[in-house]
Amino acid sequence: MNGKSDPPLLVVRAESGKDLGTGHVMRMLALAQGWQDVGGRAVFLFAQANEAMSQRLEKELCAVTVLHEIPGSKGDAEATTRFLRTHPAAWVAVDGYNFDQAYLMTLTESKVPVLVMTDYPHAEKFPVAALLNQNPPVRTDEYAARAPGTSLLLGLQYVLLRREFRAWSQRRPLRSGRVSRLLVTMGGADPDNVTERVVSALKGVLPANIQVTIVVGAQNVHGAKVKRAAHEAGLNFQYLERVEDMPALLSECDLAVCAAGATCWELAFMGVPMLAVILAQNQEPLAAAVERLGCGVNLGWHHQLDATKAAQMTAGLVKDSARLAAMARCGQALVDGGGTERVVNFLRQYKDQLPS
Numbered sequence: 340m341n342g343k344s345d346p347p348l349l350v351v352r353a354e355s356g357k358d359l360g361t362g363h364v365m366r367m368l369a370l371a372q373g374w375q376d377v378g379g380r381a382v383f384l385f386a387q388a389n390e391a392m393s394q395r396l397e398k399e400l401c402a403v404t405v406l407h408e409i410p411g412s413k414g415d416a417e418a419t420t421r422f423l424r425t426h427p428a429a430w431v432a433v434d435g436y437n438f439d440q441a442y443l444m445t446l447t448e449s450k451v452p453v454l455v456m457t458d459y460p461h462a463e464k465f466p467v468a469a470l471l472n473q474n475p476p477v478r479t480d481e482y483a484a485r486a487p488g489t490s491l492l493l494g495l496q497y498v499l500l501r502r503e504f505r506a507w508s509q510r511r512p513l514r515s516g517r518v519s520r521l522l523v524t525m526g527g528a529d530p531d532n533v534t535e536r537v538v539s540a541l542k543g544v545l546p547a548n549i550q551v552t553i554v555v556g557a558q559n560v561h562g563a564k565v566k567r568a569a570h571e572a573g574l575n576f577q578y579l580e581r582v583e584d585m586p587a588l589l590s591e592c593d594l595a596v597c598a599a600g601a602t603c604w605e606l607a608f609m610g611v612p613m614l615a616v617i618l619a620q621n622q623e624p625l626a627a628a629v630e631r632l633g634c635g636v637n638l639g640w641h642h643q644l645d646a647t648k649a650a651q652m653t654a655g656l657v658k659d660s661a662r663l664a665a666m667a668r669c670g671q672a673l674v675d676g677g678g679t680e681r682v683v684n685f686l687r688q689y690k691d692q693l694p695s
Contacts, residue, residue, distance in 0.1 A: 347429040349374045349381045349686075350451070351401075352419055354410050354435045355392050361527025361556055362601045363434040364392055366456065366473075369499035370432055371401050373679040376502070377687065382426070384419055386410040391557040395583075411437025416445035423449035430454055430468075430686050436621075443467055452689060456499075458621040465489070468689065471682060473498045473604070475628045492685060498604045498678035504586045507609065508676040512590050514610050514667035516660030520550050521653070522588075522595040522611070525618065526602060527556030533616060533641045535561060535568045537596050540646035542572035544654040551576040552592060554585075594663065596653060599626035599637070607634045607670030612663045614653060616641050634670035 351371060355364040364383070371381035382402040385393070386409065393403045404422065408415040415437075423431060423446070431446060434456040443465050446453055452468035459472075469490040470482065477493040485491070523541075525534045538553060545551070551574045555562055562580065569576045582588055589595075589609040597606060599615035599622035606613045613635035615626045623640075630637040636656070638649050656663060 345380075345427075347374075347379045348426060349379055350419075350423060350426065350428045350431040351381060351383045352431060352433045352435075352438070353383065354386060354437060355389060355527065355558065360529075360598075360600070361392065361558060363456075364396075365501070365527070366499045366601050367432060367434050368396065368399060368401070369501040369504075369679050370682060371396075372399065372502040373499075373683040374686070375400065377683060379429070384422060386412075386415050391581075395557075410435070411439065411442055413441075413445070416442045420445055420449045423451050430689075432456065433467075440465055454686065458625075469685070471497060473601075473678065474625050475632065476624070490685070490689075492682060495604070495673050496675075496678060497682055498608070498674050499601075499682065500605065500608060500674075500676055500679055503584055504605060504608060505676050505679060507586045507590070511608070511610055511671060514593065514612075514664055516593075516662070516664035516667070518549060518593040518657045518663065520552060520592045520594075521545065521657075522552050522554065522592040522597070524554040524556075524595065524597050524602065525616065526598040526600055528558035529555065529561065529598070529618070531618065531641060532561040532564060533598070533618065533644070534559075534565050536641075536644065536646050537616070537649065538565060538568045538574070538576075539572055540650040541574060541653070542650075544650045545574070545657065547575065549575065549657065552579065552588070553577065554579045554582050554588070557581050594653070594656060596638075596649075598622065599629065603629050603635065604674050608674040608676055610667035610671045612656070612666035612670070614638050614649065614656070616644060616649075632669065632673060634666050634673060 351367045353363045353367045355361040384404050386406050388405050406418040408418050428451050431451050432454045454469045455467045456471045466486045471492040595611050595613045597613050598618045615629045616638045617626050617640045626637040629635040
C-alpha cells in the first residue's frame with residue numbers, strides 16, 4: 340500500500356458543527372479506529388478548524404489537517420486531491436452531505452480508491468470504489484444504476500461502532516425491562532434545542548425514583564436552557580456534556596429518548612430501548628426502521644412533536660417491562676458489533692479482489 344516502512348494510511352474527509360452535529364465524524368472515527376487496530380494510520384481532513392473535534396481525534400491518535408476551504412466546494416475538492424497526491428493513501432473515506440458527484444469526480448484524479456458513507460440511495464451514481472450504507476432497509480436494487488465496479492456494503496451488518504463499544508461485545512447487560520434511569524440525548528449539536536422540549540415535557544409523568552440523564556454534545560449551545568428546564572420540571576436529573584465513554588453510560592440506562600441518527604444503532608447494540616425523534620431528513624427511514632424492527636418507537640419529526648403525547652408514551656413504556664425487555668433483546672440481535680471489522684476487512688482485501 341504505502342511501502343514497507345509506512346503503515347497504510349486512511350484519509351477521512353468529514354464535517355461536523357453546530358448545524359451538522361458530530362455523527363459523520365464519529366462514525367468515521369469508528370472506521371479509523373478499526374483501521375488502526377490492524378496496523379494502519381488515519382488522518383482527518385476538515386474544511387474549517389474545529390477545536391473540540393480535533394482534540395477528540397488527536398486523543399485517538401488520529402492526525403488532523405485543516406484545508407481552509409468552503410465545505411464541499413471546488414476548492415475543498417482540489418485541496419483534498421492535493422493532499423492525497425502528497426500523502427500516499429490506501430483509501431479515502433468521505434462522509435457528509437456536502438460532497439456531491441462533482442466533488443467525488445475531482446477526488447478520483449488522485450487514483451486513490453474512495454469509500455463514501457451515505458444514508459441515501461441517491462448516491463448510486465457516485466464515481467467511487469465503494470458505497471457504505473449501514474441503515475435498513477437497504478436493497479441492492481436501490482443502487483442498480485451505480486457506477487461500474489462500485490462495491491456495496493449495505494445494512495446493519497456494517498454498523499460502524501467505535502472501539503469503546505466493541506469492547507462490550509461479550510458483556511452487554513441483559514435487560515429486565517425495569518426502568519431506573521432514562522437517557523435523553525439529541526446528538527452532538529441539536530440546533531433546534533429539542534432536548535429542552537423533551538425535558539420540559541417530562542414534568543410530572545415519571546416516578547420520582549427514575550433518574551433522568553441528559554447528555555449534550557460538544558456542538559450544543561443550549562446547555563443553560565436545558566439545565567433550567569430540567570430544574571423547572573422537577574426532575575431527578577444528571578446533566579452531562581461531552582461524554583466520551585458512552586457505552587459505560589448506556590450500560591446503566593434502561594430507556595432512551597434520542598435523535599434518530601447513528602446513536603440508535605449504538606443504543607440497539609447495548610440493548611437500550613428507545614423513542615426516536617427525527618431531526619433531519621436522512622433520519623426518517625432510520626426512525627421508521629427502529630419501530631418496524633422492534634427495538635424502539637418512532638416519535639416522528641421534531642417540529643411536529645406533540646410533547647405531551649411523547650411524554651405519555653415514555654411514561655407508558657416505563658410501566659411495560661415485558662415490551663421493554665423484548666425491545667432490548669431485539670436491538671442486541673440486530674447489531675452484533677462486528678460491522679467495523681467487516682468494513683475494514685473489505686478495505687484491506689479490496690485490491691486483491693480487482694480483476695487483473
